[in-house]
Amino acid sequence: MKQKIAVLGAGSWGSILANVLVENGHxxxxxxxxxxxxxxxxxKHTNExxxxxxxxxxxxxxxxxxxxxxxxxxxxxxxxxxNVTRLVAKQLAEVLRDINTRPLVIHASKGLELGSHKRISEVIAEEIPADLRSGLVVLSGPSHAEExxxxxxxxxxxxxxxxxxAKTVQNLFMNNYLRIYTNTDIVGVEMGAAFKNIIAIGAGALxxxxxxxxxxxxxxxxxxxxxxxxxxxFGADPLTFIGLSGVGDLIVTCTSVHSRNWRAGNQLGQGKGLQEVIDNMGMVIEGVNTCKAAYELAEQKNIEMPITEAIYHVLYDGKxxxxxxALLMEREGKAELD
Structure with a gap:
């Protein structure tokens, strides 16, 4: 059934998801x-x-x-x-109050809010109260807009x-090249989506x-x-991390030149400084801010995350x-499943 859909954000992923929805008849x-x-x-019908x-x-x-x-x-x-999710959510809330409508709110971004370390759905829920939306869905997984x-x-x-x-969103987007699975673990899906960007920086650096x-x-x-x-x-289902938004997203982000985080790490590995890498990219490198958030959350929860810690030291301490x-490889031996 044809529906009207608004897409906020015309970057690579936003514009291509909008294209999918048009092709699906919306x-x-x-x-x-x-x-x-x-x-x-x-x-011109381009977004060069x-x-x-x-x-x-x-x-x-x-x-x-x-x-x-x-x-x-x-x-x-x-x-x-x-970094602009909260601002855009506030703007949307004002519009929704004014036009008196309750749409289903979906987000397809990957990261954590800097400072608060909140997941994107938490930020949206804070700024757009339940009386202004019919629901909230996260859309995530191993995907490059170019592909x-x-x-x-x-x-x-x-x-x-x-x-x-979740099934409503599945029906909106699914077609013969894009398949959508449903899940009820928002925490796991969002955390997998955010934290894999840190590891992708490391993969690019290698x-x-x-x-x-x-x-x-x-x-x-x-x-x-x-x-x-x-x-x-933080309450995620362990099984989510062996699914599409866990290991699936990790694989695609750590192995593809389409990944900004991988490309950023690759330049760091070649000896470029972080600011030069940011300037060269011309687009947001979500893993940089997410690394800081993960490092601080790990300290808060007293969780051992040596790879994240190493990448943090490179990004923020100039190590x-x-x-x-070398420090990672020289750590004391331990059991794999500890």
């Missing part, structure tokens, strides 16, 4: 705060800064007016950087406390330093152990990557 308005970007999408050599359907309409995007929408999809744009086979997860809301597949496999395996350890401490790797 009426989609894509909100951006950039007038030149909206003009490019509407007139984020997705090269891709033409969007003429039916996809971009706007800089959030009210126009959200009016009469059955669902509103957030795909904005973590979904090419209609490569992609499987991701829709998670919600209300399984019917590549930049010239290490081989053995080292990368070791990093991903032990990185998953750290992600699971911290997520479980040498090779020295941190």
């Amino acid at each position: 009426d989609v308005k894509l909100y951006t705060n950039s007038e030149p970007q909206a003009q490019e999408l509407n007139e 800064h984020y997705i090269h050599d891709f033409t969007y359907p003429e039916a996809l309409v971009a706007t800089t007016d959030m009210r126009d995007a959200v009016k009469d929408a059955a669902a509103v999809l957030f795909v904005v950087p973590t 979904v744009a090419k209609k490569d086979i992609t499987l991701i997860t829709a998670a919600s406390d209300d399984i019917e809301n 590549h930049g330093l010239g290490y081989g597949d053995d080292a990368k496999a070791a990093l991903m395996t032990r990185g998953l152990a750290e992600i699971s350890r911290l997520g479980i401490a 040498d990557i090779k020295d941190e790797i």
